[in-house]
Amino acid sequence: MAEQPGNRGSGGVQFLGDGLHREVLQVVELRGGERVAGAVRLRRVVVEQHSHSLHVCAIRLNVCVELSRCIHSHDLPIVQAPPERGQRTVTSTQSQPAQSAIRTRPSAQVLIIGAGINGIATFRDLALQGVDVVIVDKGDYVSGASAASSHMIHGGVRYLENGEFRLVKESVEERNGLLKIAPHYVKPLKTTVPIFSTFSGVLAAPLRFLTHKQGKHQERGALLIKVGLSLYDSFSRDGGSVPRHEFRGARESLAQLPRLNPGLKYTATYYDAAMHDPERLALDVLRDGLDAGPHARSANYTEAIGMDADGVRLRDVVTGEEFSVAADVVVNTSGPWTDLTNAALGQASEFMGGTKGSHIVVDHPELLAATGGREIFFEHSDGRIVLIYPLKDRVLIGTTDLEHDMTQPIRCTEAEIDYFFDLVSHVFPDITVDRSDIVFRFAGVRPLPRHDDEQPGFVSRDYRIESRPLGARPGTLLSLVGGKWTTFRALAENLGGDILTLLGMPRSVSTVGLPIGGGRDFPVTDDALQVWLAANGDEVGRPRAARLLARYGTRAVQVIEHLTAGPDAPLEYAPDYTRREIEYLAATESVVRLIDVLLRRTSIAFVGGASSALLEELADVVAPVLGWDGARRAAEVGLAASILREVHGVDLAPIGQEAHATA
Incomplete structure (x- = not known):
């Protein structure tokens, strides 16, 4: 309130x-x-x-x-x-058109609360079955825990020592599947593990496996890592989606990556997958659901605040207006906020015990070159598995695993930043990173189950579904506990199956192998790429068409149609985007706030491209599309600046001192 x-x-x-x-x-x-x-x-x-x-x-x-x-x-x-x-x-923007579709018909078979990747994937799965389904979120789509990932789709090799073999097998299968159904956003990622001992950890590993307690830290040595990666490879036998792992000695390792710590004894190299635009991938999943038909409806900035006789009480976060939606099944996929959402619905629970993970993004050409274009994935001195990862000509460094109270702010702290600097020096001892190199920071809470005295690193990353009656009216409340980016499709299929059972409906569409959004007909070979560019690149130029294809997948065709329908020009302060491109995003992708454009419709802020002048320029483009008056426009600029500063540590360059970053 x-x-x-x-x-x-x-x-x-x-x-x-x-x-x-x-x-x-x-x-x-x-x-x-x-x-x-x-x-x-x-x-x-x-x-x-x-x-x-x-x-x-x-x-x-x-x-x-x-x-x-x-x-x-x-x-x-x-x-x-x-x-x-x-x-x-006075309002310059009325209720969203998408929200109006829900108000006009305030009932559904299923209401999903929480539009992170798992909620959105469940929405898509149900929509494809013809289920009358609504999804809402109190913020923007994928703006909570799903916005704080390590930008990886991975099999979870480290989960093997927790004994989570089912999860690892499912994760590897889903990783391999996403490489095929979302090739525009999910790419193979070469990953190298520096190793500093041979036998260390062999005796401690069984104890960790059995007790899920760290005990006295012992580094994982080459023998233990070899066993783990061999087992990992065994889960990857699906026709060779990714190569099998390789071990190298110190001399060959340092010849390939000469800036690595010369004290290493071996490196192990294997493949996982990179997800370079997770928010855009989630928007593609959402669009697939909406394209299924008018029975699928969604609204961001729509908060579930309670229950009444008419159903779940929702509030338009922008206007403050309230309305109710009746549903036979209510699905709580609000991640680390699951218990808070259940409490608002009058169904108190204690399911969640999330841990905070933070990252920083640095603009550091020396460190970028030192990675050799691959992820460096390793064990830090405290036993935590961490990463240094080249992404969009920047370097992503993470992550932590800290207990977190959901009533407190979720921020990347100064202590965590010092930890990141220390981990860089552990593997690249002659490279210095300092705070002036940071262009963006972010943190999120993993939606893990309540775990009492279990150490954060050993808490299960698997998921489960809790069911109970709605209470205030007939129906069922399902709560998702856990879940990760990599397994979103399989999780949605399982959760969707439970919902279909409750509704007495059969599954009519399988999402196994079903392309996602712009991954449909995506050109994965050089020859196919040239054919696509020849068909779509004449009016905007082939280099620009190639960038749009990388950014939107084959949905770039619709973007190009919009760009060429009228006069266009590059943004002055983010010239890799044009005015009509931003107009298209604002008009077609449920943009409500200016910050939505900076953080989730583009990667401008992520790579350090935000400036005071850019915020003003973007507001000038977006305001007419969304019907903002002068006061609303000014408020959005101020709010975006506050979020960038307070949440992401971005000190906006004053007008006249802008950096032109490519996102």
Whole structure:
């Protein structure tokens, strides 16, 4: 609930009304004896209707907002006070068209709450079966835990020592499948493991396997890694999707990667898969579901806030309007927020015990070259498996595995950054990375099951489905516990199967081998690529067509049609994109906030391309498409800047000092 003056007990505020003027003030207030910095003052523009005119007045609201307490980017402080009687709040954007389709017919067989990758994949699976299904999320699509991945589709070789053989087998099979059905976003990834001992860890490994406790740390040596990778290869026998692993001695290893720590004894090299645009892959999965027909409906920025006699109570996060949706089956796929969502529905649970994982993205050409174009995947001095990964001409470094309280902010901390610098020096001792190299940071909480005294690294990465009656009305509440990016298709098939059983419906479509979005008819050979470029590249030029194909898969055909339908020009501050391309994304991909464009429809912020001038330029392009007035436009620029600064550590370059990054 939005906190009103005099009500100091609320934990934050949730939504922004259109027509708000937002001023961030450096002030300090007291709340419950605690000093709170970063209050936000907002001006709500209110209109009184007179006979033939509108009288505009401003009401100033002082609201204490704790930026540091916000859970994720879509939970940043955004406020709308309820209109007083006889007044209405000025809005420049009415309810989303997608949301209107739900309001017009406020019922469905299935309502999915939580549009991360597993919720979206379940939505697609059900939509393809002809199920009347709705999916909502309180933020943007894939803006929660799914936005904080290591950008990998991997078999989970390290899960073998936990004894999770079923999960590893499924993960390897799904990785191999995604290389085929989503080749536009999932690519083979050569991975090298530096090894500093031969026999270390051989005796400790069985104890870890049996007890899931670390004990005194012993490094995993070459023999143990060899056994693990041999077993890993055994799960990959499907016609050679990826090569089998190889071991090399120190001399050959250092000849290939000369900047590696000269103290190593061996390297092991195997293949997993890279996912260079996870958010865009998720949007493709969503679009597949929506394309199944009008029985499939979705809305972002739509929060489940409770239950009533009419169904699940939903709130439009932008306007504050509320409505109910009745469903026979309610599916909670809100990841680490699952218990909080269940509590809102009157079904308290204690299923979740997620751990926080953080990453940084650095612009460091020396480190990028040192990786040799491959992922460096290794055990750090504390036993944690970490990675250094070249991505989009930057280097991704991660990750941590820390217990986390979901009532606290999810941020990459300074201590974690120091940890990342230390791990780089562990394998590349003559390369220095410092804070000036960081262009982006992010953190998320893995949706792991409650695990009490089990150490984070040993908590199962597998998933399960909890079922109970809805309670307030007839129906079933299903809660997804666990789940990871790699297995989203298989998970959705299993969860979808349970839902079909509840509905008494047969499965009519299998998603095994079914191409996803722009992966359909994607040219995977050089000859096929040249044929595609010859057919689609004349009007925009073949180099540009090739970039669009990499960015959107074969859905680039629709993008090109839009680009060539009118005058176009590159963005001044992100010239790899054009104005009509951004217009297309805003018009067709459920953009609600300016930050959606920066973080999830493009990779501009991820590679360090955000600047004050770019935010202004993007707002100029997006505002007419979405019907924003001047106040809404200004609010969106301010909100985007706040999220980039507070959540992702991005200090925007002032106008005149912009960096032109390629995303």
